[in-house]
Amino acid sequence: MDHSTEQLNRVFAALADPTRRDLVARLAVADATVGELAEPYDMTLQAVSKHVKVLEEAGLVRRSKVAQRRPVHLDADVFDLMTKWIERYRRTAEERYRRLDAVLSRDTDDTDDTDDLRRDAS
Amino acid sequence: MTTSQRETRIAASDEVPTIEVLREFDAPPERVFGAHVDPDLFAQWVGPRSVTTRITRWDANTGGAWAFANDRDGAEIAAFFGSFHEVRPHERIVWTFTYAGAPDGVALETLTFTELDGGRTRLRVLSVVADFATRDAMLASGMEVGVEEGYAKLDALLAADS
Numbered sequence: 001m002d003h004s005t006e007q008l009n010r011v012f013a014a015l016a017d018p019t020r021r022d023l024v025a026r027l028a029v030a031d032a033t034v035g036e037l038a039e040p041y042d043m044t045l046q047a048v049s050k051h052v053k054v055l056e057e058a059g060l061v062r063r064s065k066v067a068q069r070r071p072v073h074l075d076a077d078v079f080d081l082m083t084k085w086i087e088r089y090r091r092t093a094e095e096r097y098r099r100l101d102a103v104l105s106r107d108t109d110d111t112d113d114t115d116d117l118r119r120d121a122s
Numbered sequence: 123m124t125t126s127q128r129e130t131r132i133a134a135s136d137e138v139p140t141i142e143v144l145r146e147f148d149a150p151p152e153r154v155f156g157a158h159v160d161p162d163l164f165a166q167w168v169g170p171r172s173v174t175t176r177i178t179r180w181d182a183n184t185g186g187a188w189a190f191a192n193d194r195d196g197a198e199i200a201a202f203f204g205s206f207h208e209v210r211p212h213e214r215i216v217w218t219f220t221y222a223g224a225p226d227g228v229a230l231e232t233l234t235f236t237e238l239d240g241g242r243t244r245l246r247v248l249s250v251v252a253d254f255a256t257r258d259a260m261l262a263s264g265m266e267v268g269v270e271e272g273y274a275k276l277d278a279l280l281a282a283d284s
Contacts, residue, residue: 021255085261086132089141094130097145097245099167103157104149 011081014058019043020051024074027061031071034063139257143247151235152212154243158182158233159209165190173199184208188217204228219249227256 015021023037038048052072055061060076128146135142147154157163159182169175169192178201179189189203201222207230208216215233229249236244251257 016259018255021258082134082258082261085258086134089261090130090132093132093143093145095170096167097130097147099171100154100157101147103163103167104147104153 010058011060011076011084014054014060015081017051017054019048020055023048023051023055024060024076027072027074031073033071037072134257134261139251139254141249141257141260143245143249145245146238147243147245148241149243150241151237151243154245155212155215155235158215179203182206182209184210227251229260 015024019041026032026037034045034049034052037052038045041048052061052063055072056063060074061072062075063070063072131144133142133144134140157167161177161180161182165175165177168190173192173194175190176193176198177188177190179187181187183206186206186209187204188206189201191198191201193199203220203222204218206215206217208214213235215231217231217233219229219231220227229251231250232246232248234246234248236246238244249260251260
């Protein structure tokens with residue numbers, strides 16, 4: 001797996017969690033400290049800090065060493081992320097439909113099968 | 123990629139939580155439709171290569187229902203179910219789609235089969251879900267049933283994270 005795939009996988013893993021998705025959505029509006037980020041949630045500051053760390057390791061956000069004093073900044077372009085999601089989804093769909101292509105071309109080789117299929121489908 | 127012109131196209135709306143998929147096939151609508159309603163054919167292409175699709179319920183008629191499971195190395199790794207809301211031969215299928223692992227989530231999918239010149243077909247699949255978070259999770263879901271075996275690594279990452 002190449003570097004960019006690994007990076008993308010980290011991004012997907014980070015965003016698979018609903019809390020982290022929410023954090024990204026809020027950081028897309030404005031920078032915020034971990035304390036500010038924690039306010040709406042029924043969870044400890046440490047738990048929120050851990051979520052931010054996962055986002056940081058995925059390259060989605062940046063913060064300084066004094067994490068709880070300095071604002072968290074969203075590094076990634078969310079629209080760019082969406083483009084990546086769509087491209088991966090597209091590739092999945094394309095692979096699926098290539099399998100369908102193969103099924104359809106197999107049928108062409110056997111006229112009887114095609115007749116069966118037509119009858120079954122109608 | 124000698125067939126780039128017909129490669130799958132995807133559109134995700136900013137206005138409503140939908141995903142639109144467009145793809146063309148070198149076969150007439152009745153056969154592309156048939157590969158969606160015949161369970162033996164459907165099972166051959168719907169799942170990733172690394173899994174076996176096992177159809178557990180199939181009544182491809184208006185008001186019918188479907189269910190299938192994906193097995194890997196003989197063990198079930200995912201299951202899906204839904205209803206056939208409308209099956210209009212060679213033209214249109216409307217079905218619901220739920221991943222059994224997230225039973226409260228449901229996508230409403232409308233499949234339209236349009237005849238093109240030269241005995242070809244354009245398939246349009248429009249999926250609608252409840253909200254943007256669900257839609258985005260669907261877009262990101264390539265990782266769960268990924269087409270590339272490398273995605274298994276991501277599955278491990280996700281499992282370790284939870």
